[in-house]
Amino acid sequence: MPHAFEYALLRAVPRQERGESMNVGVLLYCADKKFLHCRTHVDENRLRALDPRIDMDLLRDSLRLWCGACDGSTTAPITETTLGQRFRWLTAPKSTLLQTSPAHTGFTEDPQRELDHLWETLVATVG
Template sequence: MPHVFEYALLRAVPRQDRGEFVNVGVLLYCADRQFLRCKTHVDADRLLALDPRIDLDLVQSSLRLWCGSCDGSTNAPIAGTTLGQRFRWLTAPRSTLLQTSPTHTGLTEDPEQQLDHLWRALVLPPN
């Protein structure tokens, strides 16, 4: 039986003033399956094309914190909240290096497989 899921893309926005971004990950939340995960990929060449001075190490470490917030492996206070609260907090609008797209919904029988599909289709560079 399919389950409702929500997802948002993680975007690296090197320069707020230009509004340009590169998709660097996807968050997927499925309440029915108690599933909240993040999958990332940083294309350094694409980010450096937007801003040659971007701190790629900062992008990577920030993404690790975001993913840790999803799976609860972080020591931050957010680990004590529900998965739904975490997803809402992570997808709240912000003006920082990492931002999320608007939230989208769908149906899936396998949230892990759906996360992988979205990651391949929307985050990895086209072949």
């Protein structure tokens, strides 16, 4: 039986004023399965083409905190909220190095498989 899910892309935005971004991850939330996870990948060479001075350490730390908010591995207070509240907080518009796309919806029987598919299709670099 398929379950409704929501997902959003994680985007690195090295320079706000240029409006350029690169997909660096995906968040997937499925309330029925109590599932909120993220999967990330940073292609440093592609990002440096957008901004040679990008702070990669800051980006990696931000991604680690966002994924920790999803799986509960961070000690941040956000982990005391529901999974739905966390997803809404993470996908709220921000003007920072790490932003999300608007949330999209779908149906799946296996949220982990869906997350892997979205990551492979929308984030992973080819070749």
